[in-house]
Amino acid sequence: MVKKIKLNVRLKHPSLLPQDYIFTYSPEIPLYGLNQIFGDSPGQKKSKIIVTMNVTGCASASTSKTYEYNNPIYVSMVGLEDKVPYVENVNPYNQSGQISVISGPFRDSYFNSGYVIWEKRLTQPLVSMESLEVDGIFKITTGGLHVYKNKQFILIDNLQRD
């Protein structure tokens, strides 16, 4: 039986000191707003929620659903103020599964580029759960600092950092 269910997922900031990490794709504070994660920034549309469920019973199967977020969708699904994306239309009696939330591109204050991922394996049927808290991890995709200088981007390793 498939039942519509809403699972509150609270995303936590990556476990770095605040001064070591910052979103740069929106010139707004606070740093924790989901609108910065889900595509409110100019041109940023790649944030997504992936829900993967493993169905157990007399037969086994798996299903995966991906929500790609841009700003209008995000607003209707999540709301502007809260930090709670809703996962809908999954089987609440599933025994296991995984939820992943992947941000659009971020940078840390050491000039690394990357993204933040929140992942959690579900260890009990969703029907018995009301909320889920997930730690975020910052994944670096590009290190070093490319500075635009004299018509080109050059890699700078020894930038003076205060």
Add this chain to the structure above:
Amino acid sequence: MIFILCSIFLLSCENNQDDNINETNHKRNGVASSNEVHEELLFNGETNYSKALYNYPMIGYFSDKNNSLKEEILVVCDGSERNPLTKSSLTKSSSNIKVLINGKDIKNLTMATKANNHNVFSDLYGKEVSFTLSSVMTKGQNNEKTVSMYVPELVEITSPKIETEEELYPYCYYKDFVIQWKPDMKNENGLVVAVEWYGLFINGEKENKHVRNIDVLMEDDGEEILKNTLFNDIPEQALCYIILLRGNIENIDFEDSPYSIVGETHAVLPLILIRNLKE
């Protein structure tokens, strides 16, 4: 003297209340907490853009694009106020003047996007454009005035070239900054270039400061080394914006009132300023 030289582009950056303009301008203006703008003009002299100094009600159009990945949007002014019309203000417009641009009602042009209205943009940029003002209050009289002027091609920054989300907010070294754009050899007015900072740093810290430095580039030849002083008062690792603007403006009198007729285009490059490189 040229304090408001760049009011043309500032018009499209100010306090619009709805739709995409509001959304995108909120990005720039939303962080500005200081009412006082520390403004420095690096150019002395009279240019065509000086006509904007007179602070007359604007009639015309502007292209708004807040970074290279954003869609170009057209906004219009119908003379009812100095700021551009938004969708909501369009219905409240108190203008008694009917404005036609190339024979089309100006109100039908606002918020047109380049993707969906390519013909609109191609008719309004890189062309001789006619602006016709007619009085809608004077019954039985045909009071009409037409101004034609060349409005340059849409301006586009080609270097630093921003093509992906990951490239937004490039780190840029302030000395001898080379900017390139698509030139328009028919544009005799040059370009306005400005650097604006709303007080925000990459590390999230924020200063209650708003800096705007402005220069005029005389040649529309596609490349310029910006003056280092254009980045004055903007510190290391600041999130700031380069605005490149070109257009045309004529001041006229119509029914005993002055107006500025404007066709404008500007491009915005958000960046993180780097001052200190160990070399």
